Amino acid sequence: MYPSPRGIGLLDFTALWRNNPMSVAPFVPSPMDVVREMLKIAGVGPDDVVYDLGCGDGRVLFTAVQEFGAKRAVGYDLNKRFCDDIRKKAASLGLQDRIQAVNGNFFLADLSPATVITLYLTTSGNSKLRPKLERESRPGTRVVSHDFPIQGWTPSGEGNEGYYRFKSHRIYLYRIPEAYGLSSQVKDSSRSRLQRIRELFTHRRF
Numbered sequence: 001m002y003p004s005p006r007g008i009g010l011l012d013f014t015a016l017w018r019n020n021p022m023s024v025a026p027f028v029p030s031p032m033d034v035v036r037e038m039l040k041i042a043g044v045g046p047d048d049v050v051y052d053l054g055c056g057d058g059r060v061l062f063t064a065v066q067e068f069g070a071k072r073a074v075g076y077d078l079n080k081r082f083c084d085d086i087r088k089k090a091a092s093l094g095l096q097d098r099i100q101a102v103n104g105n106f107f108l109a110d111l112s113p114a115t116v117i118t119l120y121l122t123t124s125g126n127s128k129l130r131p132k133l134e135r136e137s138r139p140g141t142r143v144v145s146h147d148f149p150i151q152g153w154t155p156s157g158e159g160n161e162g163y164y165r166f167k168s169h170r171i172y173l174y175r176i177p178e179a180y181g182l183s184s185q186v187k188d189s190s191r192s193r194l195q196r197i198r199e200l201f202t203h204r205r206f
């Protein structure tokens with residue numbers, strides 16, 4: 001159902017990853033049942049705008065819109081062929097207004113429209129992304145990461161472990177801004193100057 005683009009195998013994608021300084025993860029697709037579990041854990045529904053950072057073949061985007069009824073899904077990937085194929089498939093399904101694939105570096109994306117952000121990167125990739133998530137994600141956004149935690153954040157998973165176990169996979173759910181110690185009542189517009197300065201020194205890495 002989701003074949004690799006013609007003529008490109010997993011080994012080639014790994015080479016692409018190593019050769020591209022912007023890349024923080026190789027292409028390894030999440031199994032479809034893990035994709036569904038991630039979207040279920042995030043509670044994706046008709047009000048949601050789902051961003052998949054490193055969208056690969058677009059399986060998260062199509063599942064979010066077709067099976068979970070998400071309003072919109074946006075994916076970023078460095079691989080042009082993936083993005084071209086996603087656009088073609090979305091158009092063939094009449095979903096071009098709801099599924100968007102951007103061929104570019106997600107570190108340059110504006111994440112503020114997202115209500116759910118999905119990740120399947122690496123622990124170091126997540127650490128690089130963390131300051132951007134803290135800067136741009138709006139309160140109430142859920143961040144779901146397959147297998148790799150966001151170090152320094154607190155997941156709201158089951159039991160003491162903090163993550164959801166699904167078969168041999170781990171799924172980390174983070175709620176913005178509680179994951180990094182702020183109350184969801186604290187909205188940008190209502191934060192005092194003192195609060196903003198305090199957050200700057202508590203949460204930013206220099």
Ligand SMILES: C[S@@+](CC[C@H](N)C(=O)[O-])C[C@H]1O[C@@H](n2cnc3c(N)ncnc32)[C@H](O)[C@@H]1O
Nearest residue numbers: 023024025028029030054056077078105106120
């Ligand atoms: C492990 S795959 C995940 C694919 C998909 N999200 C899934 O769960 O099946 C990671 C993807 O991230 C992409 N990627 C890595 N760094 C990126 C970056 N800085 N900007 C955009 N895409 C990136 C890679 O090209 C690869 O397709």
